[in-house]
Amino acid sequence: MIELAGIERDFTVGDEVVRALDQVSLTLPDGDYVSVMGPSGSGKSTLLNVLGLLDRPNDGSYRLHGEETTRLPEEARAALRRDHIGFVFQAFHLVPRLSAADNIGLPLVLAGVEPHARDARIHEVLESLDLLDRAHHRPDQLSGGQRQRVAIGRAVVMRPGLLLADEPTGNLDQHAGSEVVALLEQLNASGITLVVVTHDPTIGQRARRRIRMVDGQIANDSGADAHA
Amino acid sequence: MRTPDLLRFASSSLAGARTRxxxxxxxxxxxxxxxxxxTALGEGARRYVTGQFAQLGTHLLIMLPGRSETTGGAPPLFGQTPRDLTLDDAMALLxxxxxxxxxxLTVGNAPVSRGSRDREVTVIGATYDFFPIRHLSVGSGQPLPLIDPQRSVNVAVLGSGLRRELFGSASALGQWIRINDRRFRVIGILSQGGESLGQNLDDMVVVPVAAAQSLFxxxxxFxxxxxxxxxxxxxxxxxxARDIIRERHDGEDDVTLITQDALLGTFDKILRALTYTVGGIAGISLAVAGILIMNxxxxxxxxxxAEIGLLKALGASERQVLRxxxxxxxxxxxxxxxxxxxxxxxxILLLAQLFPAFPIAAxxxxPLAAxxxxxxxxxxFGVMPARRAARFDPVRALTGR
Structure with missing residues (x-):
């Protein structure tokens, strides 16, 4: 369960203060599938970063599983990020010198998981992604769709409750894009909360709940009534 | 993060940027x-000098005429001479x-000639005992005769280099040479390689002390x-020695006595300081290397x-990135x-091969200090970049803004 209430986020650009998020309140029950759409600069990425604990709001409350996160020290936020949140980026952000398996295992390494348990978990993820034969390939030896699947594997290897995807298909062709969306939806079906930020209406429309943002505010929320 | 993983990750990123x-x-x-x-060169110099002093003789004391009035400082090699230190004084020490x-010893420079060959060399006036004290060996002929030091006998022991220059391949023993305008008979040749404190005994001539005194x-x-x-x-x-000289010099304490150990200690200290200095200078190059690493x-x-942003998004704390x-x-x-x-x-091994006489050793x-x-x-110098890395805003890092 994710509860945002009265979230504000200001950026200073030159002398001007830009309000990227203006009084955003949002409740996401576990297992929700949400798409966030809106024009550039409407605050969708900022919302995603706040949800992912990468960015700290100037005001408001963000409760993750009942825990107030806005006043937590950075270390604790990093730990929450590590254990409960997975990220998928438009540019994949794989570490180029590491193999697919090592990229997937990176969060486990950061969390200090023993190598034995780590290898078992990586194997499991690779199997579910159908990437076992690509385990020892480096990112530059993989296709775009394979790279994004590796990135998704890395995002879910810690079994997070929340998966945040920022334009996950932006760098992919039609075919690879739909494969990736299918994979994300399959993960959502298994219980993970999925938030997708996208420009692409065909992907946005697939979500059960669609949020439209304009000027830092939620202009339209198809699921607002159901969860209010 | 487990330590082996930390090391593995760091080495993989080092291996990733090979040229750097x-x-x-x-x-x-x-x-x-x-x-x-x-520092090995400095240490080698120290050992070299120490070795030279050991060659000088064992259990050695050096008496100089004159008394240094100041305390401390370097040994007064050139003191004032209020009263002569005479041959009788010296013999009384026994x-x-x-x-x-x-x-x-009496030392001076004089032209030494044989026929048309003429060389300006250092003439040492000494006695028979000079040879065993200084560990000098006579290659052919004999050392100075064991006679009353007061007797002036015109005989000479030549350094091997001087012998070569004056006589070439001819035999020198029993021949006559001229020092200043006096004739001396060559009775011995020093073995080659006698060297002390950089002074090459090869180019000297040793004559009885009384003869040298009258020469000069x-x-x-001296x-x-x-x-x-x-x-x-x-x-x-x-x-x-001090008591005997004071007694003979009407109660005046007008000689300086240097023990070899004291001299050695002084040189040792100087050379050690030099080694540290040279090491320090080389240390600057280390610091430069450190600044290079920082850059x-x-x-x-x-x-x-982007990688740092990613690590933070994946849950790495600032401390982890720093580490x-x-x-x-x-x-x-x-x-x-x-x-x-x-x-x-x-x-060092290469230098030791090239200059076997120089006792180079680190x-x-x-190496420990280095x-x-x-x-x-x-x-x-790693702290600054690491802190910069740790403080990166992951959002900005990931979007490349």
Missing amino acids: TLLMLLAMSIGVASVVVL RARSILRVAP NAPSL RVLIQARSGQDIERAKTA VMLVAVSQRV LFLVEAVMLASAGAALGVVIGIGG PLWA VAVAVGTGLV
């Missing part, structure tokens, strides 16, 4: 190698039981070499902004230091 890593290794290893080699041998018209001795009976007798010999790490940090970059810097510095020690030792502290400084600079 190799350049930094080079800088660090040159710094360390220069510390090792330069009264002391702690004194084994005494060699009064110098009633005072110095007196005194050999104590044993190591324990050195202090006793020193006191006895390259800073560049690396800005090149790896990653620090470990990387220290690994680089340690590897560079290890390589530098190897290069340094290689350099003092143990030098490695410690290298790892330290890696740590110190």
Whole structure:
């Protein structure tokens, strides 16, 4: 369960203060599938970063599983990020010198998981992604769709409750894009909360709940009534 | 994060940027190698001088006419001479039981000639005992005769180099040479290679002290070499020598006595200081290498902004990112230091091959200190880039804004 209430986020650009998020309140029950759409600069990425604990709001409350996160020290936020949140980026952000398996295992390494348990978990993820034969390939030896699947594997290897995807298909062709969306939806079906930020209406429309943002505010929320 | 994973991750990122890593290794290893080699040269110089002093003779005391009135400072090699130190003074020293041998010395420069060949050389006036005290061996012929030092006999022992120059391949023994305008008969040739404190005895001529005194018209001795009976007798010999001279000089304490140990100690101290200085200068190159590491790490940090952002998004704390970059810097510095020690030792071995007479050797502290400084600079100069990396805003890092 994710509860945002009265979230504000200001950026200073030159002398001007830009309000990227203006009084955003949002409740996401576990297992929700949400798409966030809106024009550039409407605050969708900022919302995603706040949800992912990468960015700290100037005001408001963000409760993750009942825990107030806005006043937590950075270390604790990093730990929450590590254990409960997975990220998928438009540019994949794989570490180029590491193999697919090592990229997937990176969060486990950061969390200090023993190598034995780590290898078992990586194997499991690779199997579910159908990437076992690509385990020892480096990112530059993989296709775009394979790279994004590796990135998704890395995002879910810690079994997070929340998966945040920022334009996950932006760098992919039609075919690879739909494969990736299918994979994300399959993960959502298994219980993970999925938030997708996208420009692409065909992907946005697939979500059960669609949020439209304009000027830092939620202009339209198809699921607002159901969860209010 | 487990330590082996930390090390593995850091080494993988070092291996990922090969050129950068190799350049930094080079800088660090040159710094360390220069510390090792330069201190080894300094230590070699110290050993060389120590060895030279040992050649000078054992249980040795040197008496100089004149008394230094100041305390401390370097030994007064050129003191004022209120009263002559005479041959009789020197021979009187033998009264002391702690004194084994005494060699009064007069030294001067004079032209030495044979036929048309003419050389300006150093003439040493000495006695028979000069040879055993200074461990000089006579290659052919005999040393100075064992006679009353007061007797002026015109015989000479030539250094081997001088002999060659004056006589070429002809035999010199029994021949006559001219020193100033006096004739001396050659009775012996010194063995080759006699060298002390850089003065080559090969180019000298040794004559009886009384003959030298009349050659140079110098009633005072240049110095007196005194050999104590044993190591324990050195202090006793020193006191006895001082007492005897005071008694003979109407209660005036007007000679300076230097023990070889004191002289050796002084040189030892000077050369040690020199070694430290040279080591310190080489240490600057280490610091430069450290600054280079900082620079390259800073560049690396800005090149790896996206990776740092990613690590933070994946749940790495600031402390973890800091540690990653620090470990990387220290690994680089340690590897560079290890390589530098190897290069340094290689350099020392090479120098030892090229100059076998020079006792080059790295003092143990030098590589240890160099490695410690290298790892330290890696740590110190790694902190700044690492902190910069740790503080990156992951959002900005990931979007490349």
